[in-house]
Amino acid sequence: MRSQQHKVGVFLFLLFFGPMASLADPAFVGTYGINYGRIADNIPSPDQVVTLLRSAKIRNVRIFDADHSVLTAFSGAGFKLVIGLPNGFLKDMSSNASNAMSWVKDNVQQFMPGICGVAIGNEVLGGSDVELYGALLGAAKNIHSALSQLGLSDAVQVSTAHSQNVFSNSYPPSSCVFRENVAQYMKPLLQFFWEAGSPFCLNAYPFLDYMNDPASIDINYALFQKTKGIFDPKTELHYDNMLDAQIDAAYAALEDAGFDKMEVIVTETGWASKGDGNEAAATPENARTYNFNLRKRLAKKKGTPRRPKNVVKAYVFATFNENLKPGPTSERNFGLFKPDGSIAYDVGYKGLKSSSADSIVLSLKGFPARGLLRSYQLVWTICALVLLLLLRQ
Numbered sequence: 001m002r003s004q005q006h007k008v009g010v011f012l013f014l015l016f017f018g019p020m021a022s023l024a025d026p027a028f029v030g031t032y033g034i035n036y037g038r039i040a041d042n043i044p045s046p047d048q049v050v051t052l053l054r055s056a057k058i059r060n061v062r063i064f065d066a067d068h069s070v071l072t073a074f075s076g077a078g079f080k081l082v083i084g085l086p087n088g089f090l091k092d093m094s095s096n097a098s099n100a101m102s103w104v105k106d107n108v109q110q111f112m113p114g115i116c117g118v119a120i121g122n123e124v125l126g127g128s129d130v131e132l133y134g135a136l137l138g139a140a141k142n143i144h145s146a147l148s149q150l151g152l153s154d155a156v157q158v159s160t161a162h163s164q165n166v167f168s169n170s171y172p173p174s175s176c177v178f179r180e181n182v183a184q185y186m187k188p189l190l191q192f193f194w195e196a197g198s199p200f201c202l203n204a205y206p207f208l209d210y211m212n213d214p215a216s217i218d219i220n221y222a223l224f225q226k227t228k229g230i231f232d233p234k235t236e237l238h239y240d241n242m243l244d245a246q247i248d249a250a251y252a253a254l255e256d257a258g259f260d261k262m263e264v265i266v267t268e269t270g271w272a273s274k275g276d277g278n279e280a281a282a283t284p285e286n287a288r289t290y291n292f293n294l295r296k297r298l299a300k301k302k303g304t305p306r307r308p309k310n311v312v313k314a315y316v317f318a319t320f321n322e323n324l325k326p327g328p329t330s331e332r333n334f335g336l337f338k339p340d341g342s343i344a345y346d347v348g349y350k351g352l353k354s355s356s357a358d359s360i361v362l363s364l365k366g367f368p369a370r371g372l373l374r375s376y377q378l379v380w381t382i383c384a385l386v387l388l389l390l391l392r393q
Contacts (some may be wrong), residue, residue: 013251034062034316035064037320038063039164046069046070050077051071052341056349059080061081061082064119071115074111077114080117083107086121087102090132090139093143094136096180097145100142101142105150109152113155119159119267122162126162127165137192152364153196164246168180170246173237173246177252191259194261200265203285206243206246207222209246210242211282222290224297227240243312245308247264247304251306264307270334271287271289271290276330282330288347312368320335321338322341
């Protein structure tokens with residue numbers, strides 16, 4: 001009898017605590033992810049995108065809102081999905097904790113498991129809307145508090161992504177510090193994220209730095225190609241590519257602010273395949289070279305010269321060209337995939353080819369986007385039946 005009770009006890013532990021363990025998975029698997037923007041009227045449906053990203057073996061995905069058609073498609077599909085709280089919500093979420101709770105219930109809780117993070121705004125500090133600077137921390141705290149009250153804070157990480165505009169200087173990397181008008185907001189924000197166990201999220205674009213100063217920057221350095229690189233005289237570290245230098249500049253700024261143990265994750269990086277007349281570097285060849293070499297760099301699972309033990313993790317920007325985005329032509333041409341689901345250029349996705357539109361897109365329609373969720377429910381049903389049999393013995 002004792003043996004039977006022991007078996008039942010072990011079974012109950014696995015049944016009820018196993019799923020909780022799955023919720024506690026890290027917010028990022030491996031080293032490579034992708035941003036899924038949707039400011040376009042010619043891209044595949046969310047269900048089709050789920051299949052497309054599965055075919056490309058991409059598990060880490062970021063979106064910039066909490067659209068329920070997307071959340072439904074990704075729910076239970078085996079992805080590490082980070083959703084976004086748009087900048088327009090920050091003031092309300094900062095001043096109204098009950099609205100933050102409602103937002104979390106509507107957009108996070110009902111779609112668990114699967115959501116691993118909430119990005120609070122995007123590139124707020126250093127941006128043009130200074131009124132949002134003071135609302136960012138309050139919004140992050142209220143969203144995190146709501147997650148905690150619902151028992152989700154261990155499974156869902158709260159963060160915010162920063163552009164390089166938060167830095168006053170990033171060359172050489174060791175000289176980087178936060179801008180004075182940003183530091184007063186950045187330090188309490190960093191303290192909160194440090195206590196919450198969140199990383200520093202950086203949108204890093206060698207493409208933009210090169211475009212700002214093409215006369216002084218070797219394009220091979222920006223594209224991960226062979227080059228003499230740069231030497232940082234203060235740290236005596238050598239950099240053979242610009243992305244590593246940008247990441248280490250962020251580490252230097254964090255050290256200066258007193259957060260030398262905080263991890264840096266690249267939440268956006270990419271290269272445009274088309275641009276305006278003054279964006280000559282935005283070509284399909286350069287875009288392919290950057291994104292192909294980025295995948296190779298991340299596959300090595302190594303750190304940067306300043307942080308060799310901190311494996312670099314990055315989300316490439318973006319899944320598709322977004323034909324409705326405002327701004328220069330380059331803004332609409334960062335996509336790795338064409339609207340029909342075929343790849344824009346070969347960056348090393350096995351099984352996907354630039355001419356395989358029919359085979360990819362047609363197969364999307366019948367693919368069980370929520371197959372893992374159904375399998376999960378089936379396992380629970382079987383477990384319940386086994387439990388009943390054990391109890392009857």
